[in-house]
Amino acid sequence: MAKRSARAAPLPAKWRRLAEERCAEQGARLTPARLAVYAEMLTSGRPLSAYELIALLEGRQERKIAPLTVYRHLDFLMRTGLVHRLESAQTYLACDHPDHAHESQFLLCSSCGHVDEVESNGLEALLAQIAGERGFRPDNAVVEVKGLCGACAVDEQDRGASPPA
Ligand SMILES: [Zn+2]
Numbered sequence: 001m002a003k004r005s006a007r008a009a010p011l012p013a014k015w016r017r018l019a020e021e022r023c024a025e026q027g028a029r030l031t032p033a034r035l036a037v038y039a040e041m042l043t044s045g046r047p048l049s050a051y052e053l054i055a056l057l058e059g060r061q062e063r064k065i066a067p068l069t070v071y072r073h074l075d076f077l078m079r080t081g082l083v084h085r086l087e088s089a090q091t092y093l094a095c096d097h098p099d100h101a102h103e104s105q106f107l108l109c110s111s112c113g114h115v116d117e118v119e120s121n122g123l124e125a126l127l128a129q130i131a132g133e134r135g136f137r138p139d140n141a142v143v144e145v146k147g148l149c150g151a152c153a154v155d156e157q158d159r160g161a162s163p164p165a
């Protein structure tokens with residue numbers, strides 16, 4: 001009988017340990033299937049739609065995977081803070097500092113697709129203050145800034161500076 005091993009993208013020990021710690025804090029277990037989803041996202045290093053993620057997992061594991069299963073794993077990974085959802089793009093991104101619970105803000109490059117995750121306590125405090133002044137009780141603040149990343153902004157500047165070919 002063939003051994004059914006969930007083939008997963010290689011996950012550096014440090015990241016695996018962080019992921020296990022975050023899950024343990026919440027009394028949850030990082031099962032091999034959840035780990036495979038997380039490892040795939042971390043390895044890709046960019047935001048993925050659920051369907052891109054499913055295609056990557058299916059390619060690696062050489063079998064069909066039900067979308068619902070992947071959505072469940074994504075929900076779990078978001079609850080544990082290992083993965084963030086980019087609301088405007090409807091994609092998912094592995095957190096780049098999952099060592100502590102946090103709110104995130106994102107800078108999305110519309111040219112190369114790079115996403116920078118930032119954690120600004122100042123911005124969070126400001127949003128809380130603005131909401132508080134209005135007696136508003138926020139559940140969730142989505143801060144996603146679209147524009148050009150540093151590298152793309154420089155490229156564009158260079159193109160603008162050189163005479164047209
Ligand atoms: Zn994060």
Ligand SMILES: [Zn+2]
Nearest residue numbers: 109112149152
């Ligand atoms: Zn860019």
